[in-house]
Amino acid sequence: MWKVLFTAVILAIMLHACGSQEEPDRASFFSEGTTNASMAAAVHTMDVGDIESSVTIEVFPATGFEAPNISVDMEKSIKGQFTQCTITIKPPYPASLPLEFRVTPRDPIPGSKRPVVLRGSILRENQPVQPFNLTLGESSPNKVFPVRVPYDPLQGLQQPVKTLLVFAQVEAFFLPEGTDAASLDIASAQPENGISGAIMSNPVRINFVSAEGKP
Numbered sequence: 001m002w003k004v005l006f007t008a009v010i011l012a013i014m015l016h017a018c019g020s021q022e023e024p025d026r027a028s029f030f031s032e033g034t035t036n037a038s039m040a041a042a043v044h045t046m047d048v049g050d051i052e053s054s055v056t057i058e059v060f061p062a063t064g065f066e067a068p069n070i071s072v073d074m075e076k077s078i079k080g081q082f083t084q085c086t087i088t089i090k091p092p093y094p095a096s097l098p099l100e101f102r103v104t105p106r107d108p109i110p111g112s113k114r115p116v117v118l119r120g121s122i123l124r125e126n127q128p129v130q131p132f133n134l135t136l137g138e139s140s141p142n143k144v145f146p147v148r149v150p151y152d153p154l155q156g157l158q159q160p161v162k163t164l165l166v167f168a169q170v171e172a173f174f175l176p177e178g179t180d181a182a183s184l185d186i187a188s189a190q191p192e193n194g195i196s197g198a199i200m201s202n203p204v205r206i207n208f209v210s211a212e213g214k215p
Helices: 002-042 048-054
Strands: 055-061 070-076 082-089 099-105 116-124 127-136 147-151 163-174 197-200 204-208
Touching: 048 055, 048 163, 048 197, 055 070, 055 082, 055 116, 055 163, 055 197, 099 116, 099 127, 127 147, 127 163
Parallel strands: 082 204
Antiparallel strands: 055 099, 070 082, 099 147, 116 127, 116 163, 163 197, 163 204
């Protein structure tokens, strides 16, 4: 009987020792995991994916432009971003149609010490018609958001049309920290490490219809 009791005591001591060691090991594992995750977040360096996900380009009729023969239909995504703008125009057709491209950056882009370049074009019927070049970041002169870029798609048309498609498409990239964005020649700027992304605005479809609303 004493032998059985002695064996039970020894087993109890061994189990207690194992359990005591297991708890610190478990605590150490989770502590190290949390520390590693925090360190990974702390050392994250922004890349072009951050520009693509943090900068939106949306286009609308310019603020204050209204006419009884012009209707505007804006479509939004489930995230609230504009995905399509359809403008329908009945006679008398206007000589101009002022649009406004609005560039809205979210944090941390406006405060980035590495300047962000957006370089591209406004396209009408898939043909470049106007440069679309600007900078963002701490050294950029663009401090008021959204940045507004005006454009009139009816200017320069050689003949009447029934429909027009307008949108902006830009190359997006970082420049090295310390670059002065205010004095930058955007046309000749080269992407940091040769890496760039792309951003496209929502499209605008302009339809010219009859007084009865027929194409």
